[in-house]
Amino acid sequence: MYKGFLVDRNLLSTDPHFSQGCGFCHMGDEKGASKADAHRGLVKKPSDDLKICGRCHDQIAANYGKSLHYTTAGLKHGIRGRLSTAEESLFNEKVFPKSCNNCHATCGDCHVKSPTIGGVNPGLIQQHQFVKRNEGKTCALCHGGRVYPEFTGEYGGTPDVHYQKGMTCIDCHTRKEAHGDGSTVTSRKQVADRPACLGCHPRGSDKSDKSRAAHDQHAGKLSCVACHAAGQYRNCYDCHLGAGATAKPGFILGLDPRERKLVTTLRVIPTVRDTFSKAGVAMENYDALPNYWDTVPHMIKKRTDRTRSCEVCHTERQGFLSKETLLKGGSKANEGLIRMPPQLP
Numbered sequence: 001m002y003k004g005f006l007v008d009r010n011l012l013s014t015d016p017h018f019s020q021g022c023g024f025c026h027m028g029d030e031k032g033a034s035k036a037d038a039h040r041g042l043v044k045k046p047s048d049d050l051k052i053c054g055r056c057h058d059q060i061a062a063n064y065g066k067s068l069h070y071t072t073a074g075l076k077h078g079i080r081g082r083l084s085t086a087e088e089s090l091f092n093e094k095v096f097p098k099s100c101n102n103c104h105a106t107c108g109d110c111h112v113k114s115p116t117i118g119g120v121n122p123g124l125i126q127q128h129q130f131v132k133r134n135e136g137k138t139c140a141l142c143h144g145g146r147v148y149p150e151f152t153g154e155y156g157g158t159p160d161v162h163y164q165k166g167m168t169c170i171d172c173h174t175r176k177e178a179h180g181d182g183s184t185v186t187s188r189k190q191v192a193d194r195p196a197c198l199g200c201h202p203r204g205s206d207k208s209d210k211s212r213a214a215h216d217q218h219a220g221k222l223s224c225v226a227c228h229a230a231g232q233y234r235n236c237y238d239c240h241l242g243a244g245a246t247a248k249p250g251f252i253l254g255l256d257p258r259e260r261k262l263v264t265t266l267r268v269i270p271t272v273r274d275t276f277s278k279a280g281v282a283m284e285n286y287d288a289l290p291n292y293w294d295t296v297p298h299m300i301k302k303r304t305d306r307t308r309s310c311e312v313c314h315t316e317r318q319g320f321l322s323k324e325t326l327l328k329g330g331s332k333a334n335e336g337l338i339r340m341p342p343q344l345p
Helices: 050-054 058-064 073-082 085-095 107-111 147-152 175-179 209-218 224-228 332-337
Strands: 233-240 244-250 253-256 259-268 292-294
Touching (some): 050 058, 073 085, 147 233, 224 259, 253 332
Antiparallel strands (some): 253 259
């Protein structure tokens, strides 16, 4: 039995999660003489109910119940601005619980069994051992459409400099960020102590006068990634309920929708006008929000085309949004993100 279910007998004595027996989490009847009796009332995925994990990890489970990984509230509230009051109720009833919220992660998705993506599950992470961290089998699956392959260079570009130095997701995105701190948030931007470039690379730590001058001149005008993102990253287009979206590489610079004085890298959010039409949600206020949102591509490099030459931005204006390059049929709010750098004398 243990071999068939990939449970090493040694775990029963070495992993404290097994000290109370399988039934402590999975319920069922451990005294059942037959398979049918033993599995009666079995809970296949115990961590779907955070109270089960909370019996031993009460504070972590309580915090996690309010985290974005568990609630996926960022997806719900990110679309609210496009919806009328009536449409919001319809979205919350017919779209969010059946589509968006399927992406939420339970404790077991990170610590026992890899999450199910598109109906496919890779199985137990390490023979039912409870693992503290294994980004390649957890983070990489949920964030493998864009972020993780950018980070590792699997898209064919240069791997992120942090990855090359041996860093992994949790070195920047801490356990506290992943589990939550008990605060109710509706966006990753509200998460306290989230990663920031200046946290490890503070102003004034430059190793050359040229670097210091460039940082001083662009401070408050450009995000770090506007210059230090190595190249093209994935953008998704034309998302339709139940049909998915199309991914294409690109590099886009424009005003940060949340901080209109700052030029940064933008990523296309694939919600088009008829994304939710099958559910009867027309998005009456579609033009209230842009199709481009600030992003941090996970392929950072010290020297890029933009750090080597001022002309790339100030003469050639490579990658900057313009009226000609805006999404066809996109939101009218997109025009407010256009910001061309001044021409050099």
